[in-house]
Amino acid sequence: MNREEEAYPMLEVEEAVERFLDHFRPLEAETVSILEALDRVLAEDVVAEMDIPPLANTAMDGYAVRCDDTGGARPDAPRRLRVAADLAAGYTLDEAITPGTAVRIMTGAPVPPGTEAVIPFEEVEVEGDHILVFKRYPHHKNIRAAGEDVRAGEVVLAKGKLLRPQEIGMLAALGRSEVRVHRRPRVAILSTGDEVIDAADSWQPGKIRDANGYSNAAQVLKHGGLPIRLGIARDTVNDLTARIRAGLEQGADLFLTSGGVSVGDFDVVKTVLAAEGEMTFWRVRMKPGKPLAFGLIQGTPLLGLPGNPVSAMVSFEMFARPAILTMLGKTKLSRPIVDAVLVDEIKRKDDRRHYVRVTLETQGGQTLARLTGDQGSGILLSMVKADGLAIIPEDLDHLPAGSVVQVMLLD
Numbered sequence: 001m002n003r004e005e006e007a008y009p010m011l012e013v014e015e016a017v018e019r020f021l022d023h024f025r026p027l028e029a030e031t032v033s034i035l036e037a038l039d040r041v042l043a044e045d046v047v048a049e050m051d052i053p054p055l056a057n058t059a060m061d062g063y064a065v066r067c068d069d070t071g072g073a074r075p076d077a078p079r080r081l082r083v084a085a086d087l088a089a090g091y092t093l094d095e096a097i098t099p100g101t102a103v104r105i106m107t108g109a110p111v112p113p114g115t116e117a118v119i120p121f122e123e124v125e126v127e128g129d130h131i132l133v134f135k136r137y138p139h140h141k142n143i144r145a146a147g148e149d150v151r152a153g154e155v156v157l158a159k160g161k162l163l164r165p166q167e168i169g170m171l172a173a174l175g176r177s178e179v180r181v182h183r184r185p186r187v188a189i190l191s192t193g194d195e196v197i198d199a200a201d202s203w204q205p206g207k208i209r210d211a212n213g214y215s216n217a218a219q220v221l222k223h224g225g226l227p228i229r230l231g232i233a234r235d236t237v238n239d240l241t242a243r244i245r246a247g248l249e250q251g252a253d254l255f256l257t258s259g260g261v262s263v264g265d266f267d268v269v270k271t272v273l274a275a276e277g278e279m280t281f282w283r284v285r286m287k288p289g290k291p292l293a294f295g296l297i298q299g300t301p302l303l304g305l306p307g308n309p310v311s312a313m314v315s316f317e318m319f320a321r322p323a324i325l326t327m328l329g330k331t332k333l334s335r336p337i338v339d340a341v342l343v344d345e346i347k348r349k350d351d352r353r354h355y356v357r358v359t360l361e362t363q364g365g366q367t368l369a370r371l372t373g374d375q376g377s378g379i380l381l382s383m384v385k386a387d388g389l390a391i392i393p394e395d396l397d398h399l400p401a402g403s404v405v406q407v408m409l410l411d
Contacts, residue, residue, distance in 0.1 A: 003353075008279070008281050008282050008283060009283070010283040010284065010285050010290075011281050011283065011284050011285065012284075012285050012394075013284060013285060013286050013318065013353055015092070016281060016292070016294075016319075017318060017319060017322070019280060019281065019294075020194065020294055020301070020303070020319050020323065021319075021322055021323060021326060021333075023114065023296070023301045023323075024254075024301070024323045024326040024327055024368065025326065025327070026041070026043075026182050026326065026328070026329035027165065027182050027183045027184075027185060027253065027328070027329070028182070028183060029043030029044070029180045029181065029182055029183065029328045030180065030181065030182075030183040031178050031179070031180050032166050032178065032179065033177060033178055034171045034172060034176060034177060034179055034193060036170065037163050037168065037171075037179050037181045038163060038164075038168055039162070039164070039224060039366075040162075040163055040181040040182065040184070040224065040328060040329075040330055041050055041160060041161070041162055041163070041181060041329030041330055042157055042159050042160060042163060042179065042180070042181055042329075043089055043157070043159060043180045043181055043182050044159055044179070044180040045155050045157070045158055045159050046155070046156050046157040046158075046171065046174065046176065046179065047105065047153065047154065047155055047156065047219070048150045048151065048152050048153065048154045048156050048174055049152060049174070049175065050084065050152050050175075051142060051146050051147035051150065051151055051152050052147070052148075052149040052150040052173055052174070053090075053146060053147070053148060053149065053386045054146060055111075055146050056105060056110065056111050056142070056143055056144065056145050056146045057109060057110050057111060057144050058105050058106070058109055058111055058118045058120070058142060058143060058144070059107065059142045059144050060107050060118065060120055060142055061104040061105070061106050061107050061120070061121055062105060062113055062118045062119050062120040062121050062123075062124075062366075063081075063083070063103065063105065063119045063121075063124060063131055064087070064097075064103040064105045064111050064115035064117070064118050065102045065103075065116070065119060065133070065137065066097065066099060066101060066113060066114060066115060066116055067116045067117050067136070067137055067138065067139050068099070069081055069099060069100060069101075069102075069133075070117070070119075070133050070135070070136045070137045071136050072136070073133045073134055073135050073136055074134065074135065075134045075135075078125070078132040078133055078134045078331065079132070079133045080127075080130050080131075080132055080133075081100060081101060081102040081130060081131050081133060081226060082100060082101050082102070082129060083101070083102055083103070083104055083129050083130065083131060083234055083339045084097055084098070084101040084102065084103060085097075085103045085104070085112075086103070086104045086105075087103050087104065087105045087106065087109045088106050088109060089106050089107060089108035090107045090108075090109070091109065092109075092110050092112075093110075093112040093113075094111065094113070095112075095113070096113040096114035097112055097113075097114050097115060102119075102131060102375055103115065105118060107326050111143055111202065116139045116140065116143075117137040117138065117139060117141040117142065118141065118142035118143055118229075119131075119133060119137060119141075119142075120142065123135075123325060124382050126402040126404055127203075131325065133235045135214075139339055139349060143238045147331065149173075150170075150173075150174070150387065156170060156174060156243065157171070159361050161329070162330065163179075163181070171398045173213070173335075181329075182327070182328055182329035183186060184224055184225055184226050185224075185225045185226065185251050185253040185254060185324055185327040185328065186225070186226050186228055186250065186251055186252050186254075187226065187227055187228065187252065187253065187254045187255075187256060187320070187324065188224045188228045188230055188231075188244075188247030188250065188252035188254070188255045188350055189213055189216050189217050189220065189227050189228065189229050189230060189256050190213075190230040190231070190233055190240075190243055190244070190247065190255070190256070190257045190258075190279065191210045191212050191213040191231070191232045191233070191257070191258050191259060192232070192233045192234075192235065192240060192257055192259040192260040192268070192269060193232070193233075193234075193235060193259045193260070193307065194234050194235045194256065195207055195208055195375060196208060196210050196259070197209055197210065198210055198213075198230070198231075198232065199214060199280065204302075204348070210232055211305070211309045211380055212258035212259070212305070212312045213229060213231075213232070213258070215309065215312070215313055216305070216312060216313070216316055216320075216378075217229055218319075219313065219316050219320070219321065220256075220320075220324065223321050223324045223325060224324060224325070224328050225254075225327075225328075226246060228250050228252055230243045230244075230246060230247050231243065235260070235268055236268065237268055237271055237272055237275070240257075240260070240268050240269065240272045241276060242274050244272065244276065244297060244302070244375065248297065248298055248300060251372065252321065253300065253327060254300070254301050254302075254303065254323060254327075255297065255300060255301065255302035255303065256302075256303050256305060256316070256320060257269050257293075257302065257303075257304045257305065258304075258305045258306070258307055258370050259305075259306070259307030260304065260307070261291045261292065261293040261304040261305070261306060261307075261362065262291040262306070269293055269304040270282055270293050270304070273293055273297065273302060273304065274295075275297040276297050277295055277296045277297035277298060277302070278295050279293060279294070279295035280294045280295050280296070281293075281294050282294070282304070284356075285313075285351070285352045285394060286314075286318070286352055286353045286355065287309035287348075287350070287352040287353070287354045287355070287377075288306065288308065288314050288355065288377035289305075289306055289311045289314050289315040289318065289355075290306075290317075290352060291306050291311075292304065292305065292306065292315050292319070294319075296320070301322055301323070303315075303323075303364075305320075308377035308378045309378065309380040310336060310357070310376070310377045310378065310379060310382060310383055311377040312381060313383055314355050314389065317335070317389070317408075318355075321333075322334075326332075335408045335409055335410070336408075336409045337391075337406050337407065337408050337409070338360075338388075338406070338407050338409060339367065339403055339404055339405070339406060339407075340358070340360060340365045340366075340367040340368060340369035340388075340390070340404070340405060340406075340407045341366050341367065341368050341369065341403070342369050342390070342399055342400075342401055342402065342403045342404075342405055343368050343369065343370040343371075343401060343404060344370060344371045345398075345399065345400050345401050346371075346390075346392060346398070346399040346403075347397065347398050348392065348398075349360055349397070351394050351397075352394060353391065353392065353393060353394050354390075354391075354392035355389040355390070355391060355392075356371065356375060356389065356390040356391075356392055357371070357372040357374060357375060357382040357383060357385070357386035357389060357390075357406075358370055358371055358386060358387065358388055358389070358390045358407060359372055359385060359386065359387050360387040360388060360407065367407075369388070369390050369405060369407055372385040372386050373385070386410060387407075387409065387410060387411065388407040388408055388409045388410050389407065389408045389410065390405045390406070390407050391405065391406045391407070391408060
């Protein structure tokens with residue numbers, strides 16, 4: 001064990017995640033339009049300023065009547081009422097109806113003063129400007145009361161509520177076109193390596209395209225963050241330092257680098273992290289993702305992801321994803337986990353926790369997990385095919401086919 005390994009011992013996954021997430025809190029609030037607030041977290045209580053619905057209204061098309069005018073009505077002795085007015089949705093009738101009359105009314109229209117029930121069209125017989133009613137109707141039949149949905153003064157949506165489409169609709173119903181939510185975190189993304197080129201560049205021998213910069217940016221977007229792409233840093237302390245400082249100037253709440261964190265002559269992320277700030281840990285007992293540097297630069301958390309694309313994506317899932325959700329004000333940070341039966345045998349050679357890429361299918365009432373193929377940390381196709389990550393505990397070195405494992409769902 002070298003001096004660096006002694007100073008920064010390998011951490012168990014839970015301890016590393018806990019130490020990392022301890023540096024994150026919900027971000028400050030901002031006011032946005034209600035559509036921009038979708039899938040974000042309320043930073044205020046939303047209180048109703050009026051009843052919803054504001055007036056009693058009809059639940060269906062029909063005739064608004066006084067209940068007494070239907071008293072004694074029978075199929076063989078109907079009551080005859082004169083239709084005094086028509087009332088469409090969006091309009092009101094201010095004058096109370098007189099005994100012996102009815103109002104033809106459409107769904108959603110406020111019921112006229114004095115009316116107490118609505119008779120559906122199909123339950124009356126029309127004779128010119130009169131209708132025949134064949135039974136007595138009770139009070140409030142087919143009428144939606146004022147405040148039936150929401151009462152004025154009620155806290156309809158509480159601070160901390162995740163806004164789904166139904167909450168967006170409720171905000172609109174309450175007359176709110178804007179709302180205060182926790183702002184989206186700005187996540188700086190920087191790939192490293194002399195061998196790395198952009199997706200748009202022409203390939204050259206010895207070069208690889210920057211899959212990590214794009215996959216990590218997509219992960220940030222998917223989970224509600226705002227990616228700040230800083231490009232590709234060469235394997236020099238000066239270039240990496242300059243790009244990190246540029247990210248700080250753009251107000252990054254979290255840095256994500258990929259590459260440059262293992263043990264090697266050109267692994268500069270740890271060097272810059274130690275020189276510009278402080279490093280907390282750089283090894284985690286997991287596979288893929290063992291080399292994982294974490295520290296602070298001018299108070300901003302920096303997570304140095306491994307350079308291999310699967311390692312970078314899995315490490316993002318375990319660390320960066322819950323950090324982004326925390327900054328958004330969300331409290332449900334874990335992916336769903338299901339039990340599944342392994343179709344393939346799994347063997348391993350070390351005592352790290354393994355996150356194995358699997359596809360899932362249901363057969364005979366069981367969920368089956370099948371390896372996506374080669375599990376090398378450079379095989380990005382193993383993530384493309386994966387429905388989830390099968391979690392293989394540290395103390396198991398062999399799982400025969402038929403074993404039950406926990407699988408963390410990716411979608």
